[in-house]
Amino acid sequence: MSIEQHNVKRSRQTPEALAEKKQREKSKIDEFLALTDDVLSRKKKRDWSNDAFELTQRLLQINPEFYTVWNYRRNILLNGIFPESTPEQINNILSNELSMTTTALKANPKVYWIWNHRRWCLENGPDGPERDGVPSMEWRQANWDKELFVAERMLDADARNFLAWNYRRYVLANMPTRRSETSELAYTSRKIGANFSNFSAWHQRSKTLVGLWESGQLDPIQSRDDEFELVSNALYTDPDDQSAWIYHRWLIGSGENKGQLEREIQLIFELLQEQPDSKCKRLWCMESLVHYKRLLLQNHSPGSQTLKQECVELLSRLADLDPVRYVRYQDLKRDLDQ
């Protein structure tokens, strides 16, 4: 369904060159098939040797989606390699698995089975090293910390990689020593500060805040006001950007707070008058004004003809400026009459 498809390139070549290319491709395919045969028959024979281990790596490098081979690799570790190793050696092997899969992920960031293998490595790390004769959690914590670092590097490379965000949430939820939600809030602040159009960071922020409000670590009322200040900064800095507008809408919610609603309407109205002007800014400002004035109408001033008229006028201007959504604006105008 949402599988990334590779491009099928066409190139003009001589018949000889084409024939050679075809031969090369055929030998690559034959090699792959032979390797597959070898690995799968060893698997069937329960071959837990080092040779088998190396072969699985070769095969997985070519085709990391081969989930049954990842399974086999783990079984080789459990049945062949780990029984012959000390906890420290096991930890080193698992760290190595994590490095190897990091490389694999760079080329294939969306392959579920690679992530799955990493989770297995993290969740099956041995206790150690010993401190005062007692096994500690240091090795495991170190691996999980590094994992968080990997997720964050992926996000630095592509701030909108939602799989990396998902994975980051998984790591935070499963580390031996949990990080606080307030430190997570700080992380989103940094990401948003670095780039206001990082919608995924705003999204993560909204999730974190809800957690903090529900657990009582932050006062929802004060916190919301702080958020309005943060988002209005973003709106004024880059009013063309969608992320802040959507976040703002989320903060307003169902518009129960009349004071908040009126304050924000005023703020957006002022933004609309400000220079520099842009079509995008005007659209976002006007569309938001319509939405918020309707909330005011519905929740606090049901009879107000002034508000209604203001909305109708804004919708007419929007229809002119944004013909792609013409029908929608007409629909909204009709709704107002009811």
Next chain:
Amino acid sequence: MLPASLPPLSKGGHAAHCKRCLSGLPSSQVDIDPAKLALSFYCLGSLDVSGELEKKTKDWEREQWREWIWSQQTRGHHGTGFRASSYMTAKHSTEEHSGHDNPQIIMTYTALLSLSILRDNFSRLDRKGLLEFLRSCQNIDGSFSSEPLGGDSDLRTTFCAFAISTMLDDWSGMDVANALQFIYSCRTYEGGYGQSPFGEALGGTTYCALAALRLATKQLDPLSLQDRQKTVRWLVQNQAYNGGFSGRTNKDADACYCFWCGASLHVLDAGDLVDNAAMSSFIASCQFKYGGIAKIPGEHPDPYHTYLSLAAVALLPPNSSEGASWALCPLDPLLNATYQTSSWARAHIPAPKVDDDALGDAGI
């Protein structure tokens, strides 16, 4: 203000591109192996929706493809379904229950549609095994995994379960209430649906959620009017000025989202909010000189973007004055196939009903 006239839609060229991809791909495409059946569906679907299937393919080719698809029907320890291809079967393996050659839910969905496009009579379908397979894929949280042993479990795989049950006309393979619960848990404050809970709204998974809801409940009962409006707004805002749709907040337009978002609006009975002319104009600009449609103008095409672009045009066509090239076969947005194909599926996939009259005549 009249829109500028559209360039023609090169139906023939796009069909040819897909036909070529059906015939074979070079070794550089080996990582498509885990999705080969899906790829075949995009190719066949393109031929179907553009009305070029009979014209561009021969009887024996269609026969060959049917055979190939059926050879992917596999009985695992957890029921029967279709696997992506034979890439995980050792050449000399004679085992029936190999244990690692599992059916996959997305491949099963696309296999059923592909066979319907090819007008198979489904006499070879192991319906009982298919229901068992569905049951073994459903998780505690209501979602469906792509395979019984794991793999992605999210709205895409969950939609496939709804589509398969619809085609079977048999919902005993799933706990519908639990699945609906999972769908709801993927809703975001933007109004769309993420791939899984806590994720940001995506066009593709929003389609999956809405189509699944519609398939299971006929009306979109679980959605309140307010929720519906929010979803409509998010979707409508995803149409960019160039007419294309983006898949999420603050991303650029990509041809495939013309279907995911456009069809979502259609499912919500809000298809008229799409600017069809602008959308077609964007898709026209994504056409590749030698056939096929790419995700954005100037890039190389692929069957996935080709099919979804054509499907979007079929569902939300521009004005008839744009000419015959833009008139495609009517599309069923809930199963994502032409109406002719989805009707065939609904008629032939369910278990044959026992004819009581015939039994009476036979003295039974």
